[in-house]
Structure formats: structure tokens, C-alpha cells
Amino acid sequence: MTEAAARNVSALLQQASRLVASHDETASGSPVMALARHIGRQMAAGTLPMDQVEEIVRLLRDRAFAGRAHHIATYLDGPDEQAVTARMHAVARRIVQPDPDDSPVPIARFRAAIERSRFAAVFTAHPTFALANPVYEALAELASTNPAAPPAHVPSFLTHRRVGPPTLDEEFTLATQAIMRGRTALDRLNAILLSEARTHWPQLWSTLVPRPIIMTSWVGYDTDGRTDIGWWDTLRLRLRMKQLQLGRMHDQIKDTPVANDLLTRVSAALDAVGAQITACPTGPEPEAISRFADVLINRSTEALTSSNDLAATFSEAIDAASPEDKMTLAVARAGFMAHGLSAAHTHTRLNATQLHNIARQRLGITDSPDIPAQRRALISRMNEALENVTPVEIDFGSLLMEQASAGRLMMTVRQILRHIDRTSPIRFLIAETETGYTLLTALWLARLYGVEEMIEISPLFETQEALENGEQIIEEALRSPHWRAYLQRTRKLSLQFGFSDSGRYVGQLAATYLIERLRIKVCDLLRKWDLAFVEVILFDTHGESIGRGAHPWRLADRFDYLSPPHARARYARAGIQMREETAFQGGDGYLLFGTQPLADATVSIIAEHAFAATPLDRDPVYDEPDFSADFFSTIANGMTGLVEDPGYAALLGAFGPSLIDKTGSRPSARQSDASSTVTRIKHPSQLRAIPNNAILQQLAWCANTLQGLGTAAARHPETFEKYLAESPRFRRAMDFAAHALAHSDHGVLRGVIRLLDPDLWLERATTQSDPARQEACLTLMHGLENLDFWASTQAMFRRIQSDHLALRRAWPDAPRMQSDELLLHAIRIALIEQIWLHSTKVPYFSPRHAFSRDVLTLKVLCLEVPGVLGELEQIFPYRADSGFDLDFHEPHGPRQEGTYRREYTEIFEPMQRLFQMVREISTGVMHHVGAFG
């Protein structure tokens, strides 16, 4: 860093620290705005040139990056090799000997404990791939070195941003790299479980096939709200998973001489699967599909269609192996049998409306499931359909012709189960389920295609309606004899809870309370319907950030927060088996599997959680259910009020979306079958949860974690304080609020809102003596008047701030944003102002298509800078076209090159650089928050 930049950054940091120290919640102006103004003036005066700003931003970003690396290490309690091994051994010993003063359990009990999958890590492609891949890698590497403090030196990258959003294939590659590390960590755990067994049961241990923890993926199979994944993509990626699984096993056993038969079989299967992948179509082309069908179907025996096909050969090889090879083979078998013919299990997903569509098309059911009064009739019609349905055989031609997306997905599932892997069940997740009718429709469709026994139909509870009425939804289905028979046969009930969608509507803290309540009610329901023998699979799709339900400080706490010990104990007491599943989401979540030491540490903590004893511990918060109900419903009221506040949508839609890069192949808005895209956000539901939350983080107000909390705390100040100190469950929830407060600042939010206020620009125009500058401020004032964000955002700010003041009164020592982060925000406000002001210097141009001067102003105010610069490049071409150098069959004459070079160097290029820094700051903010979205 240059000396001048270093001087500037230290002066700015001092100012930011003074702001933090002043704790001035009540200041009527915005101190952050004052800092931003100071930066802006220095930039305009040239005492803080752009290259220094860039240096300062990178410095602050790198410090945040170092802090994040350290945070990941502490999140995993230090990925230290010895500690991880010790943790895994302790788990194994506890299973063998739950009571250290008693003798070991019989092998049958040990077998029952480890041969049941009790936890799944689900790798999802949620779009949180916010950083460039080498930056993620560096972050994981630094975290793996287990620094006792944030590292002093970090790799210097010009930018932490991606070049562009990842494609589905890239997401798949990143997911499978993480999954493979997870599998290696599972092997390590399984080896420890087996060696512990060997010391107790030297003759029998090698008959054990542990699978307590498994890996699962939905990358390529989750089609909820996206129309860009064709069934051929799903099949191709599913075959790739098979190839990875077989290849992995091949490598594990290739040096064990007794496994020759096995190796020959696996090599042949790999050849066949390779050919199937090569033949995969890339679109709905009948001839290509017919060729694919030939290879897929006619080589399926060679490619293996069940892991059981290898069971006998595996056992023979293990029996014949040397003691050392026995362990190698037993571990390989465990991983293979636990996952079937895939590197990870398969979760597919679609939206409830897609199922309703197919029922309308095929069964003529036109009533709307959204109208409660019509549901009883709908359900009875679906029961009739279930009664009368006759399974149909399909081929790829049927799939090719199918128009309904739900039909296509179920047929794809059928083809996987028929030709790729017959014995591994497939999860069928249904987003936005709000009625039991949806579940019965899925069952009807599964029965139609003959896959009922092999799919795990799972509602996803994520809307407010679903969280509040989840038990009625399940009971609606349970009243159907078909649904009960389905549960009895499969002996499983799968449920999914969406933490971020629910959190953004009712508030993150209220959502987890509702989810916990629902979990307990499901336990009661199963007993009521004599289905306590059914295993309950609870899949939590939380993300890595607090806004998406991830505990901010420790992975162990994250598990206890998602799945509170109290609820687990209720299941244990009712004798109901439970499998927990938890999401590791694309980009951020894969970091916890980003190197082998991190993956090992993560799996060891999962193992500790999965085998933790579940006594019905006394947590005082459960003694006062009235307090919890009132406290969390006050939060829900506060948040639902905010969600409906037009100022909130205006805030999210103003320039928030432009602060973040596109971070995945999934669109930011839910798409429907009849896809439509939203231009201006009128309601938060027009955004998906991740961008919604990411925008809040960038605007420095984690509203979805904080809103309503102040009012709730103010209603019960003493109880609030008491539970903060005494209740682990309550304390964990408040850790979310603490983290949110550490990364929220009312001054920044106020600053952003003030920026959108035409009054501010009028005031600035009034104080300007330079007529050009005055005109510039007035242009921005008019533009903001047209956008009309100001009145509603200011009203919304009053709502937020009054709740916040109540929270600070109830919790005076709650954390605050620190100076580095505050300074990043202040710089960004200054940069935004500079971009806006530069845009007013664009010379007159006649409107081109729909792009006029007014449109330019509006788009720049919403920071749609790349699009605007693209248009301006057409209007003011400043680059010579290489075509001008062609031979035009006369002597080469002069070219009027660079006509608009001045505009380029004085307006467009600075705007471009400023905007790049605006987005670079976003990566710094993300490092502080510890996640995207």
C-alpha cells in the first residue's frame, strides 16, 4: 500500500472508530453520512484519488477475509487433526459403551446404532457462489491452518468477485469436490467405528456395514422455480454421480489382491456408465434420445443397477482378505452400500403449483387448492383418483412428449429407478406445500408411474401459512388411507423446513420457534395415528448465514439450534426414530468441506451431534410456554408488518439488487412454468430468499433477524434478561440477534435512505455556487422524485428504528458494527454518490430505442451501471472498430477515431471503476457477515 493511501486509511479508520465509540443511536443526522460526505469531498478535490480508494477497499476487504478464515476455523472448534481423531474415537467408544461404568453393549445394539442412517449432509446448489473459486480455495486453506488469530498475510487478489455466475455444470463440479471430501471424512469415521468394533468383537466386526452419516445432493435435480434444467441434464448428472461412486470404489480396492472379481465387475460397470454419459442427449432431440435409450437400457446390467449386485462378491473378498485389507474393504463397502450407485443420495424438488397443474390437466381438477373451503372436495377427488389409478409403463418417447413439468420430473425419477439405480430411494421435495392435497397429488403421480415404493415424498414448509398450519397439512394427508398405507409400507415420513423463506416472512427467530413447535406436533400426530414405528426424516434447508438460519458461531450450536435437544428428546421418549438432514449450500456451505481437514472436522462434529444423548434436559424457556408464544409471535407480527410495508419493498428494490453479483445458475426470482420476470420489486415475495437476505446485509440492516425483537423484548424486559442468562435455547436464538446487530448499523441504513431522498439533493443544490454542480444535484433530485422511493422508505425507517431503540433499551450491551465494516459502508455511499454525479455529465443524446436521458437517470439511480454503460457505448462509440482497418480499395484515409474519448475517460471509465469498487465492497461486507444471503 502506498504511503498516501496508508495515511488516508488510518485517518478514515479513526473517524469510523469515533463513530463506533460514540454509540450514537439517537443522533438525528447520520454520522455515517457525514463520513461518506467527507470521503466524497476528498475524492472530488483529488486528495483521495480513485487508485487510493481502490487500495483502501482492498485492504479492508482483505482484513475481513482474514477474519473470516479465522472464523471458519473457530466455527469448527479448530480443524486440528488430533482433536478431530479424538472426537471421532470418543463417539465410537460412546456407542460401544454408553455408560463408562458399565460393560459394552452387545454387537446387535452396536449394529443397530451404526447401520441406520441418522444424519445426512445435503449439498444444495443454492446460489451463494459469491466469490471467485480461487478465493474460496484460499479461504478454506487459510481456515485449515487453524490460526489462533486472523492471519496477518492473505493472498492478494485484485478482485474477490467471480468473473461471471457459475453454470450448473460448474456448480456440480464444486459440489462433487466437496462431497468427495465428505466421503473421505466418512470413511475415516467408519474406519474408527469398525476398529472400535474389532477390539470388542474380533470375529464379527467385519460383518458390520456402518452408514450413520450419509451425503446427499440436489445439484441438478432441484427444479423448483427454474426452467433451465432439462430432464436430460438431470439424467446426465445422475450418471456422473454413478461414475464418481464406481470410480471411487475402484480406487479404494484396486490394491487389494483378493478383490479381483469385484474390480473386474466395477471396471466393466465404469466402461458402461462412461458410454451412457457420452450418449446423453443435450436437448429434446428424438434421435439422440433414442440412441441414448439404447445405451442406457441395453448396457444397464453391465453398468449395474443395484449396489446389492456386489454384496456377495464384497463379502467373499472381505472374508478372504488379510487383516489389513479386511479393513480397507470393509470401509469401501460401507461407503458404497450407504450411498448405492451414486456418490451421494438424490433429492429432487419441484413446486407445489407444478403438481396442482398436472392434476388439473390429467384429472380435470380445476378447483384451487389455495382456497381452504375447496380443499375437502379436492382431497376426496384425489383419494378417488388414487383408488382408481392404474400404473402405466413409459419410455423415453413419453418423457419427450410430456408437457407438464411435474410429469417430466416423476418420469425422470422412474427412469433413474429403472435403469440407473433400482435400490436407492429418491427424495421428492415439494416447495411451498400448503395443503395435504399436494402430498396426495404427488402420491397419485408416483403410483401412476409405478415408483410409489421408492420415493420419499416430502412437503417443504417455508411459507407463513405452512409453518403455522403444518400439522393440519400433515393431518389432511394422514386422513387419507392411501397416504397412511404409503407411510406404513415405506416406514418413513419425510419433511423439509425452509429456514430462509420462512425467516424472511415471519422473522428468523420466530421461524425457528414455529419449526420447533411443528416438529414436536408431528411427533404427537404420529402417535395419534398409530404410526410411531415410522421413521421421521427432518431436513432443514438452512443456509450459512443468520438470515438463513445458521448459528453464527459454532457448528455444534448450529445443529442444536436447528434441532433443539428438547424436541429430539421428545422423539426419543416417544420411541420415534428420527433422521436429521441439513443443507450445505452452494459456495458458502461447501467451504466447510473445502479441504480435507475441514471436511474431517465437519463430519466429526456431525457425528458427535448425531450420537449425542438426548435427555429431556430442563431449559427454563420450556417452563414458560406463554412467554415463548408471546415473544415469538410479537416478532412475527413485527416482521410481517414490515414485509407488507411498501417502503420495505422499495428499499429492497431501489439499488440493493445492483450491489450484488449474480451468484449462481438459479434465477433470483422464482420462475413458473409460464415464466415471467419481474422488473421493479413491489413485494419481497418477488425475490427469492437469498438475494432478499443478501440485499439486507449489504444495506447494513439484517431486518429479517431483528425486526420485532425490540418490541418483543420490551414487553418482557425481565424475562428477556433472565432467559438471556439462563436458557441455552433462548441464548442460541439471541446469538443470531447479536450477530445481526454486529453487522447492522442504523446510521448506514439511514444514510442509504437519505440518499434516496430528493430533499437531500435539493439541499445540496441550494448550497452549490457552481451552476453545473447545482444542475447535477437538481437532475438527481428530479430522478429520485420520479422513482418515488423516499416517502415510503422514510416511513419504513421509522418503523425499523423505533423497534431498534426498544431493543437497545432492553439489551444495552448488545454488539455494534465495528469500524472496518462501517468504513466500507461509508466509502460505498460516497462511491454511489460519485457514480450518480458522474452520470449527470453525460452530454445530450437523442433517445435511442427506449433509452432516453430520463431512463438513464433512473437506471443509474438504481445502479444498473453495466447496462447503462453498454447503452452509452453504442451512443458514444469510443472504441474504433477493427473492421475500419479493412482494405477499402483506395489509399488508406484518416479515421475520426476516439471521437468520444473525453466522455470515455472523464465519465464512463470512472463510472465503471467506481461501480466495480461498489461490488468489491460487497465481498468485503460478505466476509464480515461470514456468508452471502
Ligand SMILES: C=C(OP(=O)(O)O)C(=O)O
Ligand atoms: C428451502 C429454502 O430455500 P429455497 O426455497 O430458496 O431453495 C429455504 O431455506 O427457505
